[in-house]
Amino acid sequence: MSYTINVVRKNGSGTLTFKSGSVNISETCWWDEEVVIDAGTYTGYATRMANKTDGTDGGNREAIWLGLNVPYNGDGSTANGFFIHKGTNAGWSDGCIVMPGAKVYQMWSEITPKETGNISVIITDETVKRGRPQDWDCTRYMHSSWGTMPLFE
Amino acid sequence: MTAQRVISGAVALCLSLSSTSAQEQTPPPDAADAVEMIELMLGRSPSRHETPLAAMQGLGALYARLLAGARAQTPGDLGLWILLGDVALRSADAGLTQSFTADLLPLYRQDPDAVLGVLSEAPWLAGSACHYLSAHFGSEDRPDENRAPFLEAERARIRDALPGPAAETCLTALSEPR
Numbered sequence: 001m002s003y004t005i006n007v008v009r010k011n012g013s014g015t016l017t018f019k020s021g022s023v024n025i026s027e028t029c030w031w032d033e034e035v036v037i038d039a040g041t042y043t044g045y046a047t048r049m050a051n052k053t054d055g056t057d058g059g060n061r062e063a064i065w066l067g068l069n070v071p072y073n074g075d076g077s078t079a080n081g082f083f084i085h086k087g088t089n090a091g092w093s094d095g096c097i098v099m100p101g102a103k104v105y106q107m108w109s110e111i112t113p114k115e116t117g118n119i120s121v122i123i124t125d126e127t128v129k130r131g132r133p134q135d136w137d138c139t140r141y142m143h144s145s146w147g148t149m150p151l152f153e
Numbered sequence: 154m155t156a157q158r159v160i161s162g163a164v165a166l167c168l169s170l171s172s173t174s175a176q177e178q179t180p181p182p183d184a185a186d187a188v189e190m191i192e193l194m195l196g197r198s199p200s201r202h203e204t205p206l207a208a209m210q211g212l213g214a215l216y217a218r219l220l221a222g223a224r225a226q227t228p229g230d231l232g233l234w235i236l237l238g239d240v241a242l243r244s245a246d247a248g249l250t251q252s253f254t255a256d257l258l259p260l261y262r263q264d265p266d267a268v269l270g271v272l273s274e275a276p277w278l279a280g281s282a283c284h285y286l287s288a289h290f291g292s293e294d295r296p297d298e299n300r301a302p303f304l305e306a307e308r309a310r311i312r313d314a315l316p317g318p319a320a321e322t323c324l325t326a327l328s329e330p331r
Contacts, residue, residue, distance in 0.1 A: 035245055045206055050213020051220070051252040068198060068205045070246065081246035087226060091292050091331070094254070095247035115206060
């Protein structure tokens with residue numbers, strides 16, 4: 001069984017969506033804006049964070065690990081420790097994607113088997129398109145120097 | 154395998170060159186742990202783990218072993234744990250840095266002189282260690298209001314324990330919210 005997690009980022013927060021069986025999640029998520037994973041598709045593993053003991057089920061924190069050598073900040077840097085895990089704001093992140101713990105647990109519980117690279121995590125940045133770009137204003141200098149531009153008819 | 158032997162040899166050489174009395178009393182790190190840390194510093198996947206997932210989990214286990222040793226005051230483990238924290242910060246290992254942010258301050262409160270002793274012997278670790286002390290406040294919903302009292306309570310101790318530039322680096326980190 002394979003799974004897909006979509007993360008669409010906007011300014012400062014984004015939306016994580018996941019559908020499988022009866023589970024249908026669309027939830028706000030956050031990240032540390034100083035360490036931003038590059039947009040792309042990554043192989044995810046449902047696992048637990050080794051040194052966080054605050055899991056929803058009483059075990060270690062449930063998480064989706066994004067694998068080794070994940071690029072970030074768009075400068076060629078890569079890192080190995082990015083997860084999707086619980087959190088209520090960007091203060092829970094050093095680069096991970098965080099969202100409310102109940103939703104992480106719901107998603108994590110649906111994914112089987114655990115500890116397997118059976119998840120495609122697709123991270124995209126929302127771009128705003130408002131038609132074609134404005135033409136260069138060749139009259140701007142004339143406006144500022146001469147005041148009102150005469151009409152040409 | 155040859156590369157691993159070379160790194161092991163380099164570790165042994167470095168350890169044999171230590172000369173201060175404090176270092177003479179500190180046992181050498183576990184050779185396999187030391188090799189893993191060097192490989193991490195070089196941006197390599199640790200060779201003792203066969204899969205990427207095992208490498209991630211093995212690093213988590215190394216963190217846990219060293220932290221347990223540091224809490225139990227096992228000689229040498231606190232310094233190795235703080236060194237691992239520096240590597241984690243430099244390599245932006247978010248999972249590990251979040252753990253250091255949570256765990257270093259309680260350890261400092263337990264035995265500040267031990268932590269400052271490590272930073273005194275290796276002042277270049279002050280930047281990352283004090284980053285973690287500072288980041289504790291305000292992260293994961295911990296209150297930021299406790300930062301200023303902590304800084305005021307520890308300012309003199311830090312200045313007494315660390316060389317001047319390292320002390321100022323540490324105090325600057327502690328004064329800056331995340």
